Amino acid sequence: MHLSEKVHPAVRGLRAAARPVVTGSAHSFPATRTSQSDLWADFFHEHYSGLPLARRIFENAGIGSRSTAVDPRTEKAVSTWSTGQRMARYIKEALPLGRQTVTAALESAGLAPQDVGLLAVASCTGYTTPGLDLRLADELGMSSKVQRLFVGHMGCYAAIPGLGAVSDFVASRGRPAVLLCLELTSLHVQPPTDDLEQIVAHALFADAAAAVVLEPNAGSGYEVLDVVAVTDHSTADLMSWEITDLGFKMGLSPKVPDVLAQHVGEVVRDQLLAPHGLAPEDVTGWAVHPGGKRILEVVGERLALPDDALKASYDVLDECGNCSSPTVLMVLERMPSAEGPVVALAFGPGLTLYAALLRRS
Known part of the structure; x- marks a missing residue:
């Protein structure tokens, strides 16, 4: 048989x-x-x-x-x-x-x-x-x-x-x-x-x-290795997008950076990097959604990133503004060409943090 x-x-x-x-x-x-x-x-x-x-x-x-x-x-x-x-x-x-x-x-x-x-x-x-x-x-x-x-x-x-x-x-x-x-x-x-x-x-x-x-199985580019997420349901009302008779109305609490500060370390270090035997210092590129200056500051502080690690995110914010979902992909395009692991990180309603681990080869 x-x-x-x-x-x-x-x-x-x-x-x-x-x-x-x-x-x-x-x-x-x-x-x-x-x-x-x-x-x-x-x-x-x-x-x-x-x-x-x-x-x-x-x-x-x-x-x-x-x-x-x-x-x-x-x-x-x-x-x-x-x-x-x-x-x-x-x-x-x-x-x-x-x-x-x-x-x-x-x-x-x-x-x-x-x-x-x-x-x-x-x-x-x-x-x-x-x-x-x-x-x-x-x-x-x-x-x-x-x-x-x-x-x-x-x-x-x-x-x-x-x-x-x-x-x-x-x-x-x-x-x-x-x-x-x-x-x-x-x-x-x-x-x-x-x-x-x-x-x-x-x-x-x-x-x-x-x-x-x-x-x-392409020979070069960013291989997608992993995607993780966490949602803090207790803070769901801090960010919203409500359909009204006059279009969609944004709700954006000034407390959002403080909530992100509580979770970004766990999401990146424990959920995304650790299962692959990596730590933040092993990452060669950070594509972080520039939701605002304070959000980028919080990510840099909580992950103890070098001063220039988020330059691409700050540059996109300056030149383009916060363009919602396309923005993190625009930051990814500006990553240095060095081989190694890259983290893409974005935030939104929920309050939700999503992160992806990529490897450039």
């Missing part, structure tokens, strides 16, 4: 897991680019009636410039738009931006759209059915058999579980996959208020798209 005849039919034909490797990446921005100072002077100064606290928040956000799909300086009525109007604008802006980003990522990997086995899209700033994933697959000319996944309302950390999902697909199916993270936060400017959380959100958030391509 052949060995194959002794194997249960349910497990016949299973292949050994492939190594999922990031072989291509790209990011894109909407056309409008604005300095933080001009955005304050030309719109938010009047929006907040010159409120001194609002001005200080904008000036101290650590942001020099950002890109937006909606420029409130020329579309001043954006804060009065209905959610329906904002969703219509979302698909109008998201489709060409997503197409441009995925096309560039595939080109950097040397693949064609027809090679893709799974297209995953993460976004929390807009919804449409047929979804952005389906429309992009059609416009890009992907196979009618391509599998699709849409990840919604996970916020700033969505890139990491998205990376975990596409990595699992590549490992188990042995086929390439694409992850696109696309956010248009400028669609959700809220009416004037003295609410501190709204002011902080408007001072921080910007628009972008970022995509990565993963292939099985």
Whole structure:
């Protein structure tokens, strides 16, 4: 009797897991680019009636410039738009931006759209059915058999579980996959208020798209080794994204950095690195989501990182703002080319911390 005849039919034909490797990446921005100072002077100064606290928040956000799909300086009525109007604008802006980003990522990997086995899209700033994933697959000319996944309302950390999902697909199916993270936060400017959380959100958030391509057993790139997470359910109300009649409203408590400080060491040291025999000092690159200056300071302090370890994160915050889910992928693109382990870390509603361990080869 052949060995194959002794194997249960349910497990016949299973292949050994492939190594999922990031072989291509790209990011894109909407056309409008604005300095933080001009955005304050030309719109938010009047929006907040010159409120001194609002001005200080904008000036101290650590942001020099950002890109937006909606420029409130020329579309001043954006804060009065209905959610329906904002969703219509979302698909109008998201489709060409997503197409441009995925096309560039595939080109950097040397693949064609027809090679893709799974297209995953993460976004929390807009919804449409047929979804952005389906429309992009059609416009890009992907196979009618391509599998699709849409990840919604996970916020700033969505890139990491998205990376975990596409990595699992590549490992188990042995086929390439694409992850696109696309956010248009400028669609959700809220009416004037003295609410501190709204002011902080408007001072921080910007628009972008970022995509990565993963292939099985590729010779060079970032191999995805592990993904871990922790959620502090007792602090779930500290960060929120509420659907209202006037778009999506951000809730962002100033207590968020303090909660992250309690958990980031455990997540990175104990859950992510220790099972692989690693410690923070073994890591050659840190791709940390720049949710704000204080968040980056907390990560650096709790992990005792060298002064320049988070330079890429600070640079992305300065040049691009907090673009929600694409941001950590944009930081990853700026990692030094030295071989070795790399940690990607992001935070969001829940309050949730997600971390991925990559190895550059």
